Amino acid sequence: MPRVIAFFNQKGGTAKTTSTLNVAAALGERGRRVLAIDLDPQASLSMAIGVDIAGIERSVYDLLLEESLDPATVVVSTTIPGVALIPSHPDLAAAELELLNVLERERQLAHRLADADLSAYDIVLIDSPPALNILSINILVASNELIIPIEPHPLSLMVLRRLFDTLGRIRRLNPGLRVDGFLPTKVHHSSRLATDMLDTLAEEFPDLPLLPAIPLSVKGAESTAERISVLQYMPRSPVAAAYREVGAWIEQAGAQPDE
Ligand SMILES: Nc1ncnc2c1ncn2[C@@H]1O[C@H](COP(=O)(O)OP(=O)(O)OP(=O)(O)O)[C@@H](O)[C@H]1O
Numbered sequence: 001m002p003r004v005i006a007f008f009n010q011k012g013g014t015a016k017t018t019s020t021l022n023v024a025a026a027l028g029e030r031g032r033r034v035l036a037i038d039l040d041p042q043a044s045l046s047m048a049i050g051v052d053i054a055g056i057e058r059s060v061y062d063l064l065l066e067e068s069l070d071p072a073t074v075v076v077s078t079t080i081p082g083v084a085l086i087p088s089h090p091d092l093a094a095a096e097l098e099l100l101n102v103l104e105r106e107r108q109l110a111h112r113l114a115d116a117d118l119s120a121y122d123i124v125l126i127d128s129p130p131a132l133n134i135l136s137i138n139i140l141v142a143s144n145e146l147i148i149p150i151e152p153h154p155l156s157l158m159v160l161r162r163l164f165d166t167l168g169r170i171r172r173l174n175p176g177l178r179v180d181g182f183l184p185t186k187v188h189h190s191s192r193l194a195t196d197m198l199d200t201l202a203e204e205f206p207d208l209p210l211l212p213a214i215p216l217s218v219k220g221a222e223s224t225a226e227r228i229s230v231l232q233y234m235p236r237s238p239v240a241a242a243y244r245e246v247g248a249w250i251e252q253a254g255a256q257p258d259e
């Protein structure tokens with residue numbers, strides 16, 4: 001079974017999708033076979049990767065709600081070398097209500113991934129919605145590892161308490177879940193706000209590593225508009241370099257034994 005890593009933060013706009021896309025590209029560059037899963041009804045990752053949402057037959061929505069569906073039939077190829085995708089669809093927003101009637105509704109994604117033949121992939125990366133709902137819980141129960149993208153903003157720290165409360169409760173359903181660390185995103189290096197936030201994070205969560213920081217840059221946003229990764233759009237930019245460092249960091253974290 002490949003490592004399953006979710007980019008998770010219930011706060012909106014912390015660069016979860018941008019990071020899933022560019023870390024996938026970075027790991028692909030390193031020769032890893034990556035399966036990205038878009039679990040956000042906004043389908044931003046699917047669109048950023050260039051998938052025509054209107055034209056797809058099946059999405060992660062079908063996968064969650066159809067027990068007998070073979071995940072391989074939901075996977076689409078992407079323009080990013082080494083990266084395949086299970087796309088999302090706006091219908092996924094309805095899954096929350098539909099899951100209410102399903103037994104073990106928190107475990108549907110975990111069951112589907114456990115039953116799937118994922119031998120074609122080295123690593124699974126999940127893009128999460130900005131919410132703490134039943135879809136998010138499915139992600140937390142199905143993942144081995146979490147990376148928390150966080151923006152230098154005072155509000156970013158306030159939402160963390162609620163996230164860690166939730167993680168405490170999730171541990172009963174998924175005892176092996178490990179938080180890899182915080183991924184500081186949109187970091188303006190000369191900004192006082194960023195330095196203060198990183199200091200506070202290190203103080204409040206001394207056991208949790210900080211991943212290599214992603215600098216603030218309009219190139220990130222531009223590459224999304226171009227529907228490719230920033231590694232392809234601006235291979236020599238500081239943002240691309242930072243995401244390559246994160247890819248290397250994640251590989252190394254996987255080489256360390258679990259405590
Ligand atoms: N390094 C960066 N520098 C500047 N802007 C960035 C950077 N990374 C991402 N952005 C921009 O920030 C916005 C939010 O990014 P993104 O959609 O990845 O966040 P998200 O956490 O997935 O949002 P949501 O919670 O809505 O899913 C986008 O407009 C994106 O282009």
Ligand SMILES: [Mg+2]
Pocket residue numbers: 016017018040044045127128129
């Ligand atoms: Mg997103």
